[in-house]
Amino acid sequence: MSTEAREEIERYTGNLISSETTLEENGARIGVANFRSKYKLGEKKILFVPLQRPNDSVIRHFAGSAESMDNFCFMLSQIAVRLSSEWTIVVKRHPLETAMPPIPGAVVLDPATHVYDALSAADAVLLINSGVGLLSLLFEKPTYNFGQAFYSHPGLSQRVTSVEELCQELKSPKRPSIEQVLRFASYLVNDFYSFAKTTYRKVAEENGGARSVAVNLDFSVLRLPETEPILFDMREEPIKKSSPLYDYYRAYFSESHRPIKGAMEKKASAKEVDLRRPEVATSSQVIVVPNVNGKSSANKKLKKLVRNPKLFIVDALKKRLL
CATH class of the missing domain: 3.40.50.2000 (Glycogen Phosphorylase B;)
Structure with missing residues (x-):
């Protein structure tokens, strides 16, 4: 050393x-x-x-x-x-x-x-x-x-x-x-090692003991195989709801996507929506992507943001921190 x-x-x-x-x-x-x-x-x-x-x-x-x-x-x-x-x-x-x-x-x-x-x-x-x-x-x-x-x-x-x-x-x-x-x-x-601030919750077991279950990880350093370390700036406060990062979800849960009153006896809840598969949304829930011709870097990024917002954010953070 x-x-x-x-x-x-x-x-x-x-x-x-x-x-x-x-x-x-x-x-x-x-x-x-x-x-x-x-x-x-x-x-x-x-x-x-x-x-x-x-x-x-x-x-x-x-x-x-x-x-x-x-x-x-x-x-x-x-x-x-x-x-x-x-x-x-x-x-x-x-x-x-x-x-x-x-x-x-x-x-x-x-x-x-x-x-x-x-x-x-x-x-x-x-x-x-x-x-x-x-x-x-x-x-x-x-x-x-x-x-x-x-x-x-x-x-x-x-x-x-x-x-x-x-x-x-x-x-x-x-x-x-x-x-x-x-x-x-x-x-x-x-x-x-990767480093994160971990939030644990104790869960009782049948034998009278307990186990610690991690319910949240706030990474400061994330290391994955065959990649450079991903460094995160720890936020003292969560991202505000007005942030553009939430635009995708605002569009997805906009007024036009809510069921009409009285149309169903059972109200739809957020739990019933599979956020992991937005591609299976009904026609009324589809987010319209601007019809832009060409293969510019900006167009690719826009499509990537709509197709997989989580991956887009991770890649953006990675490039910003490298």
């Missing part, structure tokens, strides 16, 4: 791990000293284990030798017995779960405990393939994964396949390579 790229990613990761921003809901940070005091950990070494959701696809398909969350928790109880007395296993239940299998010998954190406090205090981190493993690397903690994880590479997280192997590794934990962590983080931030 260039000096500029290194400074940029160091600044990014530094701001991230010093903040309270996380994907799932967490309580306020209290700091390492207060964390150790609250859970009476003293000077013991901490093996932090963030649990995952039992039915997540990454658990069902990529759990590796952990096999399942139930079996993983059983393995943790075995690890607790085999580790030397200087170690303590500290477990955090997934924020959207309401229960977890018992793990004898482990300290179970309050669900509201901020995961960054646990990572800061940890001497090593163990997981199946949770995204917390990437955060663990940013905190420069020795990180071990039982399952297939996207951040498991030489110099980053180390994959283990058995209780015995992990206990052997913890006799002399290996910190990740700072160089490899920065390079990997730089690739994710600058070449791979």
